Amino acid sequence: MKHYLLVANWKSNKTAEEVKEWLTEFKSSLSAIPVPEHLTIVLCAAFPFLPMIREYIDRERLPLLLGAQNVSPFGKGAYTGEVNIEMVKGLINVVLIGHSERRKYFGEKEQELLQKSVLSHEAGFSVIYCVAGVRDPVPDSADYIAYEPVSAIGSGTGEDPKEANAVCAKLSEDHAGKTVCYGGSVDEKNCTEYLNQPSINGLLVGGASLDAKRFCQMIQAISSLTY
Numbered sequence: 001m002k003h004y005l006l007v008a009n010w011k012s013n014k015t016a017e018e019v020k021e022w023l024t025e026f027k028s029s030l031s032a033i034p035v036p037e038h039l040t041i042v043l044c045a046a047f048p049f050l051p052m053i054r055e056y057i058d059r060e061r062l063p064l065l066l067g068a069q070n071v072s073p074f075g076k077g078a079y080t081g082e083v084n085i086e087m088v089k090g091l092i093n094v095v096l097i098g099h100s101e102r103r104k105y106f107g108e109k110e111q112e113l114l115q116k117s118v119l120s121h122e123a124g125f126s127v128i129y130c131v132a133g134v135r136d137p138v139p140d141s142a143d144y145i146a147y148e149p150v151s152a153i154g155s156g157t158g159e160d161p162k163e164a165n166a167v168c169a170k171l172s173e174d175h176a177g178k179t180v181c182y183g184g185s186v187d188e189k190n191c192t193e194y195l196n197q198p199s200i201n202g203l204l205v206g207g208a209s210l211d212a213k214r215f216c217q218m219i220q221a222i223s224s225l226t227y
């Protein structure tokens with residue numbers, strides 16, 4: 001049986017109050033859904049919210065891993081404004097690295113992304129490494145590859161599932177042992193279409209993950225997949 005990864009990426013969204021509302025709604029919607037064993041669910045939230053989300057996950061025993069959306073390429077020291085990997089130990093399980101928005105708006109380049117990936121891996125975190133295609137390098141230290149065609153992100157029109165599958169198949173072939181996911185306008189309606197593709201083993205969801213009900217509808221849809 002395939003094992004799936006479902007990642008909510010909230011990006012730079014939500015206030016503390018909205019985070020609490022999402023968690024409450026998520027918990028109540030999830031109580032009616034049998035979360036399948038073949039699904040790992042991850043929530044990637046902004047740094048200020050990680051402690052409160054960690055506390056809530058632990059208290060309510062939610063089947064949810066917690067992720068950071070970024071991390072410093074350096075360790076501790078004179079790097080004003082940076083959050084280094086030691087600071088999130090005990091809070092998170094996963095680090096998202098190289099998202100196209102980090103590359104586009106913050107000028108992140110391969111060397112820096114490689115450093116982030118190595119530091120995260122050495123600290124014991126799983127790394128979800130985002131690429132826009134097969135030409136982007138993928139560090140050995142990455143555990144998951146998220147293929148996200150830039151034109152599909154936030155556009156409401158995801159890539160054709162078969163075309164996305166072809167890229168994911170090549171990524172799996174080129175980087176054996178890494179789980180390959182797709183991201184870009186995934187929602188509760190199209191999520192199973194992507195996961196039904198043989199080489200897509202997970203989904204990275206932005207906009208549609210901001211609403212806990214919609215995110216739980218995705219979990220429900222995925223729970224009906226049998227392979």
Ligand code: PGA
Nearest residue numbers: 153154184185205206207
């Ligand atoms: P989207 O974002 O689902 O809003 O397209 C996906 C992502 O950027 O990870």
